[in-house]
Amino acid sequence: MVRKLFFQTKLSKALLALCILGFLAWWNPSFVMKPIAAVTQVLFFPFERLFSYVAFESRETVQFLSSIGELKTRNEELLRENLDLRAEEALLKEVRQENETLRRDFDLNLRKQYQLVAAEVVGLGGLAQGQSLIVNQGSGAHVETGMPVVVGKGILVGKIAEVFIGSARVDLLSSPESMVAVTTPDGLAKGIVRGEHGLGLLFDMVPRTDVFKRGDTIVTSGLGGEFPRGLLVGTLQDPEYTPDKLFQRAPVISPVKYADIRFVSIILRSNP
């Protein structure tokens, strides 16, 4: 029997492949990965768009068919919620008018409206499928790296991480690199919201003297200038002290499920 030398075995090939890939992951050559991403994304984009459309439509049809039984109960709940929200809206309208009048009286600039670009999700990815989205607006729609991405009128979900010709990659707030300066709307607690490796969001680095409780909402504070002030991030859960007892922190529940997002809006920087 002819015995194979070590470098002829599958194990040696596996080790070699692992070493090369490990080196690539450690080195992280963006000058190699960026062109690969740009070229392949241009090639794949029409197919991603078509197949994601089919997949989303199919999923929504299945969800609709399976939820018919719950529709009556859900409808009643929504009617009740709608009445409450109408009452709240009437109150807020009055407060808004009062706020605008006061801002004029004190010569403060009125809050600017955002210029939004609507985009559709064509791909999802990440360690927990909650870290990045591919959307169908790119450099052609003046999208740039760092622009905030919101759902609805102002629920912050992430920011643009990389722009391709007809598409862009959005890093979600749950991604490990994500960090946003936030505050409670009354300004009593300030801190940062960071991603927990796709597992959720954490309101962190809150000084011990700041006051907040479970159920409080947090919005972007505008510090650092990366995100405009007042974008909703989520609702706080039970607060706790960090192990070193220097700060407080609390898990954050986002009002949107990241895996469910289909349409987003990108806030353009050029004309905020």
Add this chain to the structure above:
Amino acid sequence: MSIWVRCLSVFSVVVLHIAIVPVFFLGVSTPITLVVVAVVWTALLGFPAVLFPLLSVVVICDSILFGAFQFASLYFVLVAYAVSFFMRRTLLGERSGLGFFILAIFAGGAAGGYVFLNQLLIGITKESYPFGDMLLDSFLAFTLFFLLAPLLRWFELVIRTLRQEAQFAIK
């Protein structure tokens, strides 16, 4: 000609991984498409031959989704080697029905293993250890195996026919 069919199979896997599977398999915490593809391709092609298509898919997906190659992607090479190792010693590939089922279980186990590896990389804490995720991902990978295996097998049959290779080559 067969190189174009190979490109098409790589292309299909990338589109499945990015645009289709995550939409249907909500809440999944593992790239189950890539785990299943690593198992199926290794069963069909054998270990050294699987490296090129598998790594192409992994590099393309990582570059599009993260903009960088991920350490966790080394896991797919380990999975491919493990499948090849066990197939060679148990002759799983020769027992088509049972082998197919065992490979599906292997894919499920490998998906659970990815969650474990991911937790090792980011640090395990007692509160966050995701047993639920492991079970869910394993089950979804097991299910996905039965959908992806026939598709990838069809691609390989086309390639072998174009190359005029024997249909039952031993890996």
